[in-house]
Amino acid sequence: MLHHDEIKTTAYGIGFDLCGVARARTFKENTEAFDRWLDRGYDSSLEYMRRNCDKRMDVKQLVEGAQTIVVCAVSYKSSISGGYQSTDRCKIASYACNRDYHKTLKKMLQQLLRALQEHHPSLEGRAFVDSAPILEKQYAVEAGLGWIGRQSLLITPEYGSYVLLGELVLNTESDAYDKPMQTVGCGECRRCIEACPTGAIVEEMTIDTSRCISCRTIESDNTSAIDLHGWIFGCDECQNCCPYNRQAKQHRNPSFDPLFDPRDISPVQWQAMSEEEFSLRFGSTPLKRSGLEPKGKKCLVLGSGGASVTAVAVLKEMGANVVVISRGGVDNYDNLSRHADADIVVNTTPVGMYPNVDESPVDLRAFPNCSGVLDVIYNPRRTNLLLQAEELGIPCSDGLPMLVAQAKAAEEHFFETRIPDSENERILAMLRQDATNIILIGMPGCGKSSVGEALE
DSSP states (O other): OBOHHHHHHHHHHHTOSEEEEEEOOBOHHHHHHHHHHHHTTTTTTOGGGGSSHHHHHBHHHHSTTOOEEEEEEEEOOOTTTTOOOTTOSSEEOGGGGSSOHHHHHHHHHHHHHHHHHHHOTTOOEEEESSSSOOOHHHHHHHTTSOEEOTTSSEEBTTTBTOEEEEEEEESSOBSOOOOOOOSOOOTTOOHHHHHOTTOOEEETTEEOTTTOHHHHHHOTTOOOOOOOTTEEEOOOHHHHTOHHHHTOOOOOOGGGOOSOOGGGSOHHHHHHOOHHHHHHHHTTSGGGGGGOOOTTOEEEEEOOSHHHHHHHHHHHHTTOEEEEEOSSSSSOGGGGGGGTTOSEEEEOSOTTOTTOTTOOSOOGGGOTTOOEEEEOOOSSSSOHHHHHHHHTTOOEEOSHHHHHHHHHHHHHHHHTOOOOTHHHHHHHHHHHHHHOOOOOOOOTTSSHHHHHHHHO
16 A cells, blocks of 8 residues: 555655645546536537547546556746736747656656655556546646636646646555645636636636637647737736736746746747757747647557557557558558548658658548648658648658657667757757758859858
8 A cells, every 4th residue: 555645755855846645536527517518619629628538537447447646746937927018929838938848747757656666566557747538637636736726727825827737647545645625716716717818718617729829829720710919839818817826936846947038039030930940949848849749639650660669659658549550450551541530640661761762651632631740761851751741731740850869869778878858959950951952043153152152
């Protein structure tokens, strides 16, 4: 049996600001409200919310043998939180100015799990950070961290709603469980509802995501026409006005220090930024995730070799619904029409690799809902598959980032060293610059040779 105090003490030692322990259970009382929210269409483009509803309400269907949920939270409040002027036109939610919390929190949760397993060898568990259908805010309430405010966010007495959540789902009972708070709450305050510039908070704890600026600027397939009021990624309007947030403590964990301040970047600079510069400056932040988010989407992985195994594991970890297409499998190239509703296509086969550059594994026109394409081939960088994606206006990427990340991981493993994630983006930008072919076309005497020499 786990020890309640040991869990929380260990969590605080790792760097979490809050930790609570709740018993795994079925939330039957939430099912009716959730179904009503879906019936009203308030999920808009978030189609993944309609999937795995049974697992969402019962964590034991998500993780077999689940007994205990450890809910951890980290504050991220900084000088950027609530620091914008109404005239600012390039506002970014303050959490997105930090290193991508998904990776940071996941590592912290895995560290917590390993520490507990040292004293409880039979303990098994899984760590989740926005990667599975789990009622994390409800479990945070059960674990005594805070309460759900009228803006549908978790509010904590110490840190307001400026907190990021992660959960450990464990297969062992604890000797004690925390209880929900009883003495605090929002009272009669309605500031968040009144502050939402688009009226997305249609009633208490009910969000119409088609009106939500955060949803509109983050979800790649959300095309609702609303005034963004200067926000280009996320939105903090309903948080900035909260009394608990105004008096909340600043974050203390240096892993959540801002990496940049949007107020230092003008609209002209944003618009002039190249893809390489964007990746170099923001590649380790949630901004980079806005390009393609697999969570809840149907992903076709072409091929069944080693690269396919890696791609499948990563996509599943990110919450995708994965289908593997192989020549001899149940899902193969002869019945691709069964998967015309695919959202993302990942090619892990060598089809299209040099010297057979004229080949392509599939015709992307067969997937009208496709919103992203990844080809793990890096020679050539722009395969026929990617060229077609560009022609169809589908966001796409080559396999060079994966190659660089593998090289970094290999060096860290074999030389027992630690390389900052930012090095991936620096090396990637350097390789792309060196490997990009530039063709200069012009009349004799127009300066082609001078420009060429300058580019060398």
